[in-house]
Amino acid sequence: MPQTSPFRAYFDLTMAMILVGSSVVAGKFMILELPPQLASALRFAFAALLIVPLLLILEGLPRLSRRSWCILFIQALCGSFLFNVFLLKGLTMTGAGAAGIITSTTPACMGLIALTVLREPLAPRAMAGILLSMTGVMAVNIQATGLDTSPDMGTLAGNGLILCAVLAEALFLLLRKTVPEPISPLAVATIMTCFGLALFTPGAIAESRGFDFHAVSWATWGTVAYYGAFVTVAAYLFWFSGVVRVSAGTAGVFTSIIPVSALALSALLLGEPVTGAHVGGCGLVLAGIWCISARPSKSAA
Numbered sequence: 001m002p003q004t005s006p007f008r009a010y011f012d013l014t015m016a017m018i019l020v021g022s023s024v025v026a027g028k029f030m031i032l033e034l035p036p037q038l039a040s041a042l043r044f045a046f047a048a049l050l051i052v053p054l055l056l057i058l059e060g061l062p063r064l065s066r067r068s069w070c071i072l073f074i075q076a077l078c079g080s081f082l083f084n085v086f087l088l089k090g091l092t093m094t095g096a097g098a099a100g101i102i103t104s105t106t107p108a109c110m111g112l113i114a115l116t117v118l119r120e121p122l123a124p125r126a127m128a129g130i131l132l133s134m135t136g137v138m139a140v141n142i143q144a145t146g147l148d149t150s151p152d153m154g155t156l157a158g159n160g161l162i163l164c165a166v167l168a169e170a171l172f173l174l175l176r177k178t179v180p181e182p183i184s185p186l187a188v189a190t191i192m193t194c195f196g197l198a199l200f201t202p203g204a205i206a207e208s209r210g211f212d213f214h215a216v217s218w219a220t221w222g223t224v225a226y227y228g229a230f231v232t233v234a235a236y237l238f239w240f241s242g243v244v245r246v247s248a249g250t251a252g253v254f255t256s257i258i259p260v261s262a263l264a265l266s267a268l269l270l271g272e273p274v275t276g277a278h279v280g281g282c283g284l285v286l287a288g289i290w291c292i293s294a295r296p297s298k299s300a301a
Contacts, residue, residue, distance in 0.1 A: 021261025079172025080196030093158025110252030
């Protein structure tokens with residue numbers, strides 16, 4: 001039977017992970033002048049101003065079971081809240097290079113969750129794609145460890161927080177597949193945004209007491225707007241559009257793009273050098289994605 005081409009899903013997943021990768025650079029800028037929970041609440045508030053009216057005009061509120069609402073709340077707790085708390089706090093304690101290396105474990109985490117929790121078997125091509133992608137991302141990021149000072153207890157704690165962010169993100173990226181009702185990417189993205197805003201509001205109120213908003217530069221406000229419009233709204237829309245059309249193992253491979261995107265944007269925006277290890281690592285990541293996305297050659301039926 002003819003099947004819908006998966007390449008639109010691959011495009012959506014790629015765009016989502018490029019945008020998520022940019023969150024490392026944007027987050028570094030944002031927390032220079034804003035406390036982390038206040039920054040996250042402002043980002044979700046800006047995103048909500050964009051996406052809530054869009055949902056109400058185009059689709060209206062979705063009808064879901066209580067179980068599905070609970071799943072979506074847990075998903076928001078993992079990805080919209082815990083991922084950002086761990087990532088932004090971890091980035092204040094460890095270097096971007098170490099954070100990139102740790103995020104390279106995301107495909108393995110997603111593959112393991114897919115195998116043990118969602119009971120999705122990993123085909124040989126999927127396993128090969130995961131291994132190639134992880135090897136490539138490690139190669140891309142290993143160069144950055146030379147830029148970090150010898151780790152102390154604070155750095156190790158920061159690395160632990162980044163690992164917690166990876167685990168939270170893996171759960172967030174996969175839980176959408178457990179909601180039985182059909183629900184549009186726009187509706188899921190809106191729900192995640194609103195739950196994220198609600199979860200960050202108490203901490204943001206506490207951090208805003210006595211905070212001098214006039215001292216925040218326009219560049220930082222622009223970063224908050226970018227985080228809300230692109231890392232939140234656009235990335236959510238791309239991911240939720242693509243993830244329901246592929247297996248969990250396949251989706252996991254595309255998360256390899258996150259640290260590659262982060263390093264590429266660091267080079268463009270922060271002037272960090274690009275080495276042969278970076279180029280070779282990117283090639284391995286692309287090979288892993290090709291291994292997953294290329295159609296197997298047709299043999300005799």
